[in-house]
Amino acid sequence: MLGTNPRDENAYDVVVVGGGPAGSTAATFLVRQGLRVAVFEREAFPRFHVGESLLPANLPIFDRLGCHQALQQTGLMEKRGVTIFDEYEHRGTMTVQFPRLPFQPDSSYQVVRASFDDFLLHHAAASGASVYRQHTVTAARHDPDQVVLQVTAAQGGTREVRTQVLVDASGRSTFLGTQFGRREPLPDLGKVSLFAHFRNVRRDPTIPEGNARLYLIPQGWMWWFSFADGTDSIGCVLHAQVVKARTGSIEALFDEVLATSPRVTAGLVDAERISLVQPVANFSYRITPCVGDRYLAIGDAAGFIDPIFSTGVYLAMRSGELAADAIGEAFRAHDFRAHRFHAYDKYLRRGTAPFLPFIERFYDPEFLDTFVSQRAPTWLRLPVVWVLSGAAFDYRSLWRSLWLRFGLAIFFAIVHIHKVIRWTKGRTVASRRSW
Ligand SMILES: Cc1cc2nc3c(=O)[nH]c(=O)nc-3n(C[C@H](O)[C@H](O)[C@H](O)COP(=O)(O)OP(=O)(O)OC[C@H]3O[C@@H](n4cnc5c(N)ncnc54)[C@H](O)[C@@H]3O)c2cc1C
Incomplete structure (x- = not known):
């Protein structure tokens, strides 16, 4: 849109750091506005990632991205609700179904993130974004009329890439947040999560297969999501106290926690773990500010609240869409100062606010x-x-x-x-x- 040379691989209208759901969504909506966009992604895709249970509010975004039908054809488990088993204070089992609303459907999906994220990144590339996998953005510098990035390829070699606007979609790495802003942990949410994928589990036939299953246990809570390919994701979120008191391996701790749930134990009798046990710690934080002159942060790079209500991927994709709108307007006005992006920041904070009381009160x-x-x-x-x-x-x-x-x-x-x-x-x- 600003006339960057379409052959110049080192100059773009917008550079997106990170090719997760936030980055792919932003890139697709940006190229639709006629902008030259590059996505730099550190990993070789597909790659393992946590965050597999989506909200119904995600589905209209797939429609707007123009990829919903193709996504369904990849084979997804339909999620119609959530079932909570109280194995701590024994309140019983409770299932909620999502309501059908005028603006969103009454179901969502459980997705294997490796293939889901890969699909969205391919969609961004097919829409016209230049996607560079195994390229890490290592530094960013503000010049008066552009942002200059250092990009290192996995095969070796570092180059300078110039951009009018930088979008930080680097997830929990919070690339820009740690460089230009402040990363503040959310008080009292210093939890630790362990999770893995399994095959040959026995799925409870009394619960709809696609429902997210949450288990309240003395050490915290557990999730169990079933995928269309026959594999399952099981994970736990533990109070920091539980983990601090431990010295053994994370595998031993994970097995011990799973064993506290009679239902999960019964489901795992013949199961085989097919991934490493993955740990994540202290995952709740906010970045302030998450916009500035010529930059915006989206998805987890702007902040992450807590996984209990599966809000992460939705907030990542919706913030990517909103950021793309704000950037399009900035290009039309030829003005990339921070004040242009404050409305985006405010909308994001206001939209996230209704979730917060539930996350605080869930415990x-x-x-x-x-x-x-x-x-x-x-x-x-x-x-x-x-x-x-x-x-x-x-x-x-x-x-x-x-x-x-x-x-x-x-x-x-x-x-x-x-x-x-x-x-x-x-x-x-x-x-x-x-x-
Ligand atoms: C325990 C736990 C459970 C969760 N469960 C759910 C759930 O059930 N449902 C849900 O919706 N969400 C869940 N989430 C949240 C979800 O995982 C995230 O919100 C979501 O992945 C955010 O997407 P993103 O695109 O912002 O970041 P990511 O998906 O993390 O993508 C960021 C990408 O940026 C790349 N990157 C990082 N730094 C650089 C760099 N310098 N240069 C180039 N590339 C870089 C990374 O390789 C990565 O691919 C959970 C989170 C946790 C911690």
């Missing part, structure tokens, strides 16, 4: 008394399920917004009543968030 026993309770009527959970399906991110209608606020106010009032009941019965009311 409170009275929240679980209300949400997981067998006696809770469907209407009480409905506003919560709206938020957790991603429907609240783009909430701009006044009436819907009032309805949602009213519904959530009632829900949290009942949470408070449960707290009083626990307290009068002498049961613990302490949150497990800071454990």
Whole structure:
């Protein structure tokens, strides 16, 4: 759009650092606006990645990317809801189905991230982005009228690449956040996660196969997602206290934690682990600021809240789409100063805000008394399920917004009543968030 030479492999309108869901989405929407875009991705794809359970709000983004049908043809497990098993305080088993809404469907997918991310990156390339795999961006420098990057190829050799605008989609590496901004851990969410892939598991026939299954256990919680190719992902999120008290290997800790769930243990009788046990620690943080002159951060590079409600990939892709809109407008105005991108930053923070109270309260026993309770009527959970399906991110209608606020106010009032009941019965009311 600014007339960069289409043959020049070292000058682009926009460079995207990272080819995960955020980077691929941004790149596709950017090239659609006539911009010359390069994506530099450090790894050789396909590569293993955590984050396999998507929200219904993801599906309209696939439609807008123009790749939904092709994605479905890769073979995906349909996810219609979430089932929570309480194996800690024994409240029972609770299933919520996603509601069908005028602007999003009532289902989503469980995806193997290696092939899902590869598919999206191919789609960005097919749309016209120049994609360089196994190329690491090692440094960025602001010149008066461009950003200059150092890019190192895995085969060797470093080159300088110039760009008008830089998009940081480097995920948890937070490439720019650590260079230009501040990375702040979210208080009390210093958790540790261990996870792996399995085959030959026994899937519980009483639960819809595609449902995300969450297990509440004394050390934290576990997930179990089933894929269309017959393999399964099982992982746990542990309180930091549990991990600090340990000295053995992560494999031994993982096996020990899985063994605390009778249901998971039964499912794994004939199973074979087909991946390494992968650890991730202290994954909740925010980057401030996440925009500046000639740059924006998207996806995990802008911040990550907590995996409990499977919001990560949706927020990554939606932020990629919003950033592409903001960059397109900046090109049309020939103005790349930070103030151009503040509206993007604000929209992202506002859209993410509805998830936060749930993540904070998930570790409170009275929240679980209300949400997981067998006696809770469907209407009480409905506003919560709206938020957790991603429907609240783009909430701009006044009436819907009032309805949602009213519904959530009632829900949290009942949470408070449960707290009083626990307290009068002498049961613990302490949150497990800071454990
Ligand atoms: C324990 C756990 C469980 C989770 N479960 C879920 C879930 O069920 N559902 C869900 O939606 N989300 C989940 N998430 C979150 C999800 O994994 C992320 O939010 C999502 O992957 C973010 O996508 P992204 O594109 O921003 O980053 P990523 O997918 O991490 O992609 C970033 C890419 O940037 C590349 N890169 C990094 N630095 C450089 C560099 N300097 N140069 C070039 N390339 C670089 C990396 O190689 C990587 O491929 C979970 C997260 C955790 C920690």
